[in-house]
Amino acid sequence: MRQRVPDALMAASAEELTRVELTVLDSSLPGGVPGDLAGHVFAIGPAGSVDGGPPSADGAPILNGNGMIYRLDFNAGGPVRLTSRLARTPCYHADAASRPGTRFEALGFRNAGLLRFSPHLGLRNHLNTALVPMHAPRAPARLLVTGDAGRPYELDPATLELVTPVGRNSTWYPAVPVDHPFPVTLATAHPCFDAARGELFTVNHGRSLLPLFTASLPRLDELGAVPRSWDRLASVAASMLEQQLLRPRADRLDLFAKRALELLPARLRPGPPPGPGDLLARQAARLGGVPLREAGGDFVVLLRWDGHNEPERHELALPGGAPVRVEQSVHQVGLTRRWIVLADTAFRLGLESVALQSSPESPGVERLLRALLTTPQEPSTTFYLVRRDALRPGGGPAVVKRVVVPLETLHFLVDYEDAGDRITVHAAHNCATDHAEWLRSFDRHAADRAPAPPRLRGLSPSGQADVHRIGRYTLDAAAERVVDQAVFSDAARALGVGLYAYRETGASWMPPDRLENVYWRGVGLWDELSTEFTDRLYAAHPHRALPMAALRRMRAEGGHPDSLFRFNHRSMRIEDRYEFPRRAVGCWLSSLQFVPRRGGSGADTDGYVVALVSTAHRAEVWVFDATNLARGPLCKLGHPAFRPGLTLHTAWLNAVAPWRGGYKVPAPEDYAEFVAEAPAEQVRALFEEEVYPRLA
Numbered sequence: 001m002r003q004r005v006p007d008a009l010m011a012a013s014a015e016e017l018t019r020v021e022l023t024v025l026d027s028s029l030p031g032g033v034p035g036d037l038a039g040h041v042f043a044i045g046p047a048g049s050v051d052g053g054p055p056s057a058d059g060a061p062i063l064n065g066n067g068m069i070y071r072l073d074f075n076a077g078g079p080v081r082l083t084s085r086l087a088r089t090p091c092y093h094a095d096a097a098s099r100p101g102t103r104f105e106a107l108g109f110r111n112a113g114l115l116r117f118s119p120h121l122g123l124r125n126h127l128n129t130a131l132v133p134m135h136a137p138r139a140p141a142r143l144l145v146t147g148d149a150g151r152p153y154e155l156d157p158a159t160l161e162l163v164t165p166v167g168r169n170s171t172w173y174p175a176v177p178v179d180h181p182f183p184v185t186l187a188t189a190h191p192c193f194d195a196a197r198g199e200l201f202t203v204n205h206g207r208s209l210l211p212l213f214t215a216s217l218p219r220l221d222e223l224g225a226v227p228r229s230w231d232r233l234a235s236v237a238a239s240m241l242e243q244q245l246l247r248p249r250a251d252r253l254d255l256f257a258k259r260a261l262e263l264l265p266a267r268l269r270p271g272p273p274p275g276p277g278d279l280l281a282r283q284a285a286r287l288g289g290v291p292l293r294e295a296g297g298d299f300v301v302l303l304r305w306d307g308h309n310e311p312e313r314h315e316l317a318l319p320g321g322a323p324v325r326v327e328q329s330v331h332q333v334g335l336t337r338r339w340i341v342l343a344d345t346a347f348r349l350g351l352e353s354v355a356l357q358s359s360p361e362s363p364g365v366e367r368l369l370r371a372l373l374t375t376p377q378e379p380s381t382t383f384y385l386v387r388r389d390a391l392r393p394g395g396g397p398a399v400v401k402r403v404v405v406p407l408e409t410l411h412f413l414v415d416y417e418d419a420g421d422r423i424t425v426h427a428a429h430n431c432a433t434d435h436a437e438w439l440r441s442f443d444r445h446a447a448d449r450a451p452a453p454p455r456l457r458g459l460s461p462s463g464q465a466d467v468h469r470i471g472r473y474t475l476d477a478a479a480e481r482v483v484d485q486a487v488f489s490d491a492a493r494a495l496g497v498g499l500y501a502y503r504e505t506g507a508s509w510m511p512p513d514r515l516e517n518v519y520w521r522g523v524g525l526w527d528e529l530s531t532e533f534t535d536r537l538y539a540a541h542p543h544r545a546l547p548m549a550a551l552r553r554m555r556a557e558g559g560h561p562d563s564l565f566r567f568n569h570r571s572m573r574i575e576d577r578y579e580f581p582r583r584a585v586g587c588w589l590s591s592l593q594f595v596p597r598r599g600g601s602g603a604d605t606d607g608y609v610v611a612l613v614s615t616a617h618r619a620e621v622w623v624f625d626a627t628n629l630a631r632g633p634l635c636k637l638g639h640p641a642f643r644p645g646l647t648l649h650t651a652w653l654n655a656v657a658p659w660r661g662g663y664k665v666p667a668p669e670d671y672a673e674f675v676a677e678a679p680a681e682q683v684r685a686l687f688e689e690e691v692y693p694r695l696a
Contacts, residue, residue, distance in 0.1 A: 002527050002558045003586035005456060008614040012047040012054050012645025014068065019081045020639055022072075025620060027635035034608060034623065034634060035077035036598040039654045040157070041610050043070045043591040044145065045647030046128040047086065049116065050096045054458055054645060060111035061438035062458045062646050066092060067128030069145060069160050070644060071656075072610070072621065076598060080621070080637055084644075085160035087127040087145055089153065090667055090691050091182045094121055097690035104686045114349065114436065115149060120680040122180025125150025127162075129189040131651035134307060135509035136198055140657035142307065144200075148189045148329055148349055152202060156659035164664040166202065166303075167311045169674060173299060175206035179677040181687070186349060189649075190332040190411075192340075195509035198306055201340050203330045204313075205300040235364030235442070238371040242536055300324040302340060302386060302398065308663050312395035316342075316386065319399055324384060328377065334414035335511070336423055339477060342384040342400075346377035346408035348436040363442045370440070370533075377434060379542050381409040385423065385477045401477045407431060407469060407487070407543055411500065417513035421477040426515055426569050428497045429487075431545070432466035432538035439531065446530040447556060453528060459646070463530035463555075464523065465538040467546040468497040472569055486572045491546050493560050496523025499649065501592035503604040515569050517604045519626070521589050522563030522577070527555040558582070562589040564611065564629055578629040585616035593650035594626060608634075612647050619644050667695040 024032040046065030048054050054062045067087035074080055086092070098108040098118070109118040116124040127145045132152070134142040144166065146152040151165045151172055174183035191202035300323065305311040316324045329349045334341035385401040407429040415424040438460040443452040446463070467489050474484040489495065498521035505511060539548065554560070565577040580587040590612040600606040609624040619642055622633040675687050 001582065001584060002555075003524070003561060003582060004584060005459070005526055005528050006585050006588055006614045006616055007455065008617070008619050008643070009588050009646055010054055010062075010455060010459065011643050012045065012062075012065070012068070013641070013643035014047045014053055014066070014086065015084075015641060015643075016086060017082055017084045017641055019073075019083055020641060022080045022082055022621065022637040022639050022642070025636040025638050026633075029634055031077045032635055033074070033077055033080060033637075036600070037074045037595060037608050037623065038076045038598045039074055039595060039652055040656050041072040041074070041593045041595060042131050042143070042157075042651045042653070043072075043593070043612060043644070043647050044068065044128060044131055044649060045070075045591070045644055046126065047645065049111070050092070050099055056111065056458055058111055059441055059457045061114055061460050063128070063438070063460050064111055064114055064116055065126060065128060067126050067145060067147070068644065069131070069155065070647070071157075071160060074595070082639065082642060083160060087153070087155075087162060088694070089125050089127060089150075089162065090671065090695060091121070091124050093691045093694045094182070094686060095124060097686060104682055104690070107680060107682055107686060118180075118182075120180075120678065120683060121686075122182030123149060123184045125182065125185070127153055128648070130649035132191050132193060132200075133651050133653060134193045134200060135195045135505065136307075137195070137509075140660060141653045141655070142659070142661055143651065143653065144191065146187070146189050146191060148187060148331060148347070150185055150187060152187065152191060154659070154661060154663075157653060157656040158658045163659050163661065165670070166200075166305055168665050168670050171303070171311055171313070172204050173206060173301060179674065179679065181671055181674045181678055181683060183674070186329070188330045188333050192333050192335040194335055195505070200305045200307065201333055201335060202303045202305070202311075203300065203333060203342060204303060205326045205330055207298055207326060231362045231364035234362070234368040238364065238367040242371050242533055298323050298325040300326055300330070300342070300384075302342075302391070304391060304395075307661065312391070312393070314386075314391050314395055314398045316384065316398055316400050318402065324400060332411055334412060334425070336414055336416055336418035338388055338418050338420070339423055340386040340388060341412075341414055341423060341425065342386070343409060343412060344378065344382045344384075346381070346410050346430060346435070348377065363440075366440070367442045374437070374537065376432075376537050376541070377408045377430075377436075379406075379408055381405045381407065381412075381427065383425065383475060385475070387477075401480050403475045403477070403480050403482060405471070405473055405475075405482060405485075407471060410435060413500075413502070413515055413518065415514045416511045422483070423475045423477060424514070425471075425473045425475060426518070427471045427473065428500070428520070429469040429471055430464070430497065431468055431543060432541040433464040433468070433496070434462060434534055434537065435460060437462045437534060439529070444532045445528075446532050446535045447527070447552060449532065452531060456528065459529070462534045463526055463528075464494070464496050465530075465535050465548070465551065466541055466544050467491045467494050468523070469545070470497060470520075470567060470569075470572075472572060488567075488572050489545055490574070493522070493563075494525045494546055494551055494554050496525070497521070498523045499590070499592050501594040501609055501650070503594050503596060503607065504652075506602060512604065517566055517568055517575075519564065519566050519592055519594060519609050519629075521592060522565050522579075524562040524580075524586060524588075525554055525559035526586070527559045530555055561586050564589060564592070564609065564624065566605070566626075566629060576627075576629045578624065578632055583616065587616075588614040590614065591647045591650045593652050595652055610650075612644060614645075618642075668692055
């Protein structure tokens with residue numbers, strides 16, 4: 001029996017809820033909810049655009065959506081209440097005010113693959129990925145909401161309203177040197193905070209070829225109107241590329257893309273940004289006189305923030321002086337006692353993310369663009385290590401150490417204790433899986449070449465093409481090499497590894513010196529999500545552990561359901577597991593959060609795992625005993641209005657209090673210069689009439 005992906009996963013609602021009491025749907029406990037489960041669990045996920053929820057009419061990926069923040073209030077056995085709010089950034093208000101049919105529709109945004117972009121206003125910051133607590137001694141906890149494409153924001157934990165961005169616009173280098181009020185800003189979805197020192201570390205980065213394609217977005221819109229015969233020809237060319245007959249090597253993609261742009265008709269070819277010298281000079285002035293080496297060049301900047309002043313900027317360079325270059329993204333940052341750990345993570349925010357727009361009139365063109373620009377995720381992971389004591393007060397350059405680990409990585413954790421130059425990294429290896437992909441209208445099922453299910457269009461990620469692994473590595477920063485490693489995989493289940501939860505802090509709000517027990521989502525083998533394109537993209541994966549023939553046989557036999565498992569990172573084995581029942585419509589396990597038991601021992605298994613689960617009928621909140629997952633959920637909670645769709649990362653606070661952070665960036669000051677320099681005359685009116693009044 002092949003399990004079907006639940007429809008509830010595709011039904012995110014943008015309705016905001018206030019202290020809605022959840023119903024106990026099922027429970028093995030006399031009181032319904034554990035009496036020692038308390039505090040506040042936060043989750044986040046995309047909830048569609050200003051035009052409506054997923055699935056989008058134009059097939060845009062689900063990840064291209066406004067962030068919806070959810071807070072579950074647990075009251076030691078009492079009613080569990082739910083509150084949710086949209087992350088209303090300034091660009092959210094600009095997007096809503098420039099929808100089709102409005103006075104400012106000429107300035108409007110449109111979907112561009114994983115991103116949403118306006119030629120006149122810039123890039124949407126959706127803030128839909130993760131939440132980062134900032135605990136400080138004797139002060140209420142603060143909370144950040146983050147994404148990979150845009151500045152992080154601080155929110156009020158009590159109201160869930162956004163309060164301020166972290167850093168002014170002028171603090172962040174734009175990845176594209178053009179005058180947009182909303183710059184193309186690439187960041188990390190997982191900054192890290194050190195409670196002992198009261199400092200947050202985040203990242204701002206850019207890659208040299210990105211400006212070329214961002215400049216081409218307005219012109220690529222015109223490709224939607226190509227003659228039907230051209231579109232059919234584009235589809236044939238795409239088919240050849242997908243079969244690996246013409247695909248360029250990944251390391252030659254930049255050169256290939258530049259040559260391809262040169263061959264475009266003049267009316268479609270992107271020109272340089274107007275006045276690039278002036279733009280760079282203005283950018284340097286905004287950034288304290290520190291210019292990039294070239295317009296839109298490679299850069300990685302580490303930002304250190306004390307929560308009260310403007311963040312410090314530390315430009316990262318290799319020992320020879322060349323800037324660090326990120327090929328994919330910096331999705332996560334790790335922190336040890338002496339080191340900051342960055343990784344070039346397997347989630348591409350590059351050419352394919354920017355240039356691929358949904359073209360309902362010309363699916364062949366969109367298919368060709370994907371075939372031309374999409375390459376596999378890098379099959380290894382490069383870690384960059386920065387000594388904390390090498391960061392000068394006030395900012396400045398810093399030299400990195402570089403260590404390469406085999407196998408690609410999206411998420412990783414680190415031991416806080418580093419024994420000097422020895423750093424222990426725990427990596428989730430999402431082998432042969434493309435989290436930057438999504439199901440398109442022209443995708444075909446891997447086995448029978450049937451069209452991908454329309455109800456799942458936009459869902460990401462597409463099915464995995466190999467077994468995932470969990471790795472533990474000891475990195476010697478001084479020698480820049482791996483000195484010890486252990487890797488786990490479960491090929492019998494074609495186990496995938498997804499989101500995670502663990503006891504993140506102790507009584508002092510500091511992370512554990514040594515990680516031991518981590519709770520992982522075991523990603524099921526979902527046949528519906530297997531596509532011809534993904535299988536071909538990863539057919540030659542250099543670290544394949546499960547033959548494609550065996551994987552396809554497992555899919556044909558029905559695949560495997562999701563699971564929740566506790567992995568011991570010392571013994572490198574699964575020690576406890578709950579496998580979801582195999583049914584015609586499967587259960588999709590999503591956001592996981594470990595909650596310590598009130599009055600407990602402080603052990604890393606003494607508590608509960610709270611998870612969001614999409615079932616055949618609805619979205620539900622399941623609560624597991626962290627010491628006995630195999631027992632199954634202790635209780636299940638729900639409400640008819642709770643329709644989160646696909647959710648991502650989580651956070652837990654033991655208490656919430658109104659925001660009293662002190663640091664705040666006023667929007668009119670933050671955007672004044674950028675708005676004044678915008679090329680479209682209507683931009684100023686849009687901000688004065690529709691944006692600033694809603695941020696007062």
